[in-house]
Amino acid sequence: MFVCIIHFVQIHPVNSTVSDKPLVRLDGVHFAYGEREILRGIDLTVNRGQVVAIMGGSGSGKTTLLRLIGGQLRASAGKLEVDGQDMGALSRAALYALRRRMGMLFQFGALFTDMSVFDNVAFPLREHTNLPAELIRDLVLMKLHAVGLRGAAALMPSELSGGMARRVALARAVALDPMLMLYDEPFAGLDPISLGITGQLIRRLNDALGAASVMVTHDVQASLNLVDYVYFVSEGRIVAHGTPTEIRASNDPFVHQFVHAEADGPVPFHYPAPPLASLLDNIPA
Amino acid sequence: MNALTAILRKLGALAVDGLWRAGFMARFFLAVLRYSGQSFRRLPLTLREIYFSGVLSLLIILVSGLFVGLVLGLQGYDILQRFGSSDALGIMVALSLLRELGPVVAGLLFASRAGSAVTAEIGLMKTTEQLQAMDMMAVNPIARVVAPRFWGGVISMPLLAAMFSAMGIFGGWLIGVVAIGVDDGAFWSQMRASVDFRHDVLNGVIKSIVFGIAVSLIAVFEGYDCQPTAEGVSRAITRTVVSSALAILALDFVLTSFMFRGL
Numbered sequence: 077m078f079v080c081i082i083h084f085v086q087i088h089p090v091n092s093t094v095s096d097k098p099l100v101r102l103d104g105v106h107f108a109y110g111e112r113e114i115l116r117g118i119d120l121t122v123n124r125g126q127v128v129a130i131m132g133g134s135g136s137g138k139t140t141l142l143r144l145i146g147g148q149l150r151a152s153a154g155k156l157e158v159d160g161q162d163m164g165a166l167s168r169a170a171l172y173a174l175r176r177r178m179g180m181l182f183q184f185g186a187l188f189t190d191m192s193v194f195d196n197v198a199f200p201l202r203e204h205t206n207l208p209a210e211l212i213r214d215l216v217l218m219k220l221h222a223v224g225l226r227g228a229a230a231l232m233p234s235e236l237s238g239g240m241a242r243r244v245a246l247a248r249a250v251a252l253d254p255m256l257m258l259y260d261e262p263f264a265g266l267d268p269i270s271l272g273i274t275g276q277l278i279r280r281l282n283d284a285l286g287a288a289s290v291m292v293t294h295d296v297q298a299s300l301n302l303v304d305y306v307y308f309v310s311e312g313r314i315v316a317h318g319t320p321t322e323i324r325a326s327n328d329p330f331v332h333q334f335v336h337a338e339a340d341g342p343v344p345f346h347y348p349a350p351p352l353a354s355l356l357d358n359i360p361a
Numbered sequence: 362m363n364a365l366t367a368i369l370r371k372l373g374a375l376a377v378d379g380l381w382r383a384g385f386m387a388r389f390f391l392a393v394l395r396y397s398g399q400s401f402r403r404l405p406l407t408l409r410e411i412y413f414s415g416v417l418s419l420l421i422i423l424v425s426g427l428f429v430g431l432v433l434g435l436q437g438y439d440i441l442q443r444f445g446s447s448d449a450l451g452i453m454v455a456l457s458l459l460r461e462l463g464p465v466v467a468g469l470l471f472a473s474r475a476g477s478a479v480t481a482e483i484g485l486m487k488t489t490e491q492l493q494a495m496d497m498m499a500v501n502p503i504a505r506v507v508a509p510r511f512w513g514g515v516i517s518m519p520l521l522a523a524m525f526s527a528m529g530i531f532g533g534w535l536i537g538v539v540a541i542g543v544d545d546g547a548f549w550s551q552m553r554a555s556v557d558f559r560h561d562v563l564n565g566v567i568k569s570i571v572f573g574i575a576v577s578l579i580a581v582f583e584g585y586d587c588q589p590t591a592e593g594v595s596r597a598i599t600r601t602v603v604s605s606a607l608a609i610l611a612l613d614f615v616l617t618s619f620m621f622r623g624l
Contacts (some may be wrong), residue, residue, distance in 0.1 A: 148493065172499035172501075175498065176499045182493065182494055188494075189486075204499065
């Protein structure tokens with residue numbers, strides 16, 4: 077099966093097979109750190125085969141949203157289902173069973189620094205399967221081949237560039253053929269070539285695995301070129317959503333500011349503060 | 362009045378924070394024990410930590426043990442010869458090391474060398490999201506990362522303390538017998554006659570195991586609980602060394618008062 081996947085990833089063009097059945101469903105989800113409310117009634121669905129981007133400014137709550145979907149945090153109100161399972165009601169064992177079918181790419185890869193690239197990718201296979209070492213070796217080499225880094229198998233994470241580390245982490249995240257992929261800022265800090273490669277890999281791996289992907293990102297242009305649907309989050313609420321075409325054509329002031337990278341708009345340039353003149357002693361009234 | 366209120370508030374906050382941390386540490390300890398099975402089922406994980414915590418600490422332990430023994434030999438001879446008891450040098454060196462200095466000094470060195478390294482490693486794994494990544498791969502970081510390091514420290518500590526004491530006795534012999542000229546036969550025979558296995562050796566081993574548990578728990582806890590920033594890791598390492606040293610000295614007093622109260 078792996079050979080088929082790798083073959084598919086290498087030669088087939090993007091061919092999304094979107095299912096109508098939601099894999100991830102958030103219904104009125106709230107979340108707060110103590111008194112500080114981060115999410116205020118989020119409704120969102122992600123279907124199988126879809127790549128969905130969650131965009132918004134820093135501190136808007138989008139990473140919290142990703143952590144809720146991954147079960148790292150629990151919603152304080154509302155319902156969150158992944159593959160039909162209520163994330164708020166799962167025991168630790170059930171959550172771990174679900175996570176074996178999830179993959180997550182962290183912002184800077186989060187590779188295990190005391191392990192080689194090969195061992196990093198082999199890690200989930202060794203932890204969760206009883207496959208013989210020879211088969212694990214073959215699988216790891218195929219996963220690394222899919223991200224173009226078979227030749228880097230013996231390197232340590234400290235010897236990789238940021239883009240390479242991200243690709244190794246991607247190979248590790250898809251090692252167990254997940255049904256759901258979560259990406260936390262997959263394009264942050266990448267050069268244009270690495271960014272393009274990472275974007276293509278996200279799309280192709282999603283389609284090859286028949287998975288769903290949720291991506292938290294700031295990078296509007298790179299994301300709009302590869303995702304099926306976009307949600308904009310601001311101050312803990314979904315303020316706009318739509319397909320990339322709809323988003324590009326949107327007249328919504330927030331979406332317009334975000335897509336066209338305008339300095340001022342619904343998201344103000346200045347952090348709230350009293351007028352500057354009132355703070356300067358030497359300016360005559 | 363306002364200043365007093367502020368001070369009281371600060372003290373109250375510190376007390377609540379301390380209480381909260383103590384409770385969290387107790388729960389963390391129970392979790393480590395609960396998930397320790399994997400450390401023994403997958404022995405290479407724990408053996409690797411014994412190598413890092415134990416074997417790599419050998420040099421500092423052996424060298425320090427030798428110097429402590431040399432000093433004990435010099436000081437012990439100086440004091441004992443005033444009473445015409447220089448033949449008892451072997452007893453003094455052995456009992457000092459087996460009962461007190463071996464476990465305590467080895468524990469302090471272990472906390473500085475291995476405890477700080479464990480805190481730094483776990484803290485950096487947290488800072489670089491490696492622990493989160495593991496958790497997201499449905500691998501429990503307490504079972505996979507914390508428990509093997511804890512048991513690696515607990516197993517290493519008594520062995521290091523024993524080596525420290527052995528090296529110290531060798532240092533005392535070097536100074537007393539080889540350099541000063543205390544009778545070789547008296548040095549060893551009096552030591553063998555006076556050192557009781559249960560009362561002296563075993564109690565020393567019990568102390569070193571307790572110190573090993575305390576230092577290892579503090580080291581893994583501080584790493585796991587640190588703020589995921591460079592400053593947070595640095596503070597956690599400092600806390601490990603300071604808390605371990607205080608814990609060793611306080612526990613030593615408690616254990617000594619139970620073990621050697623002259624009854």
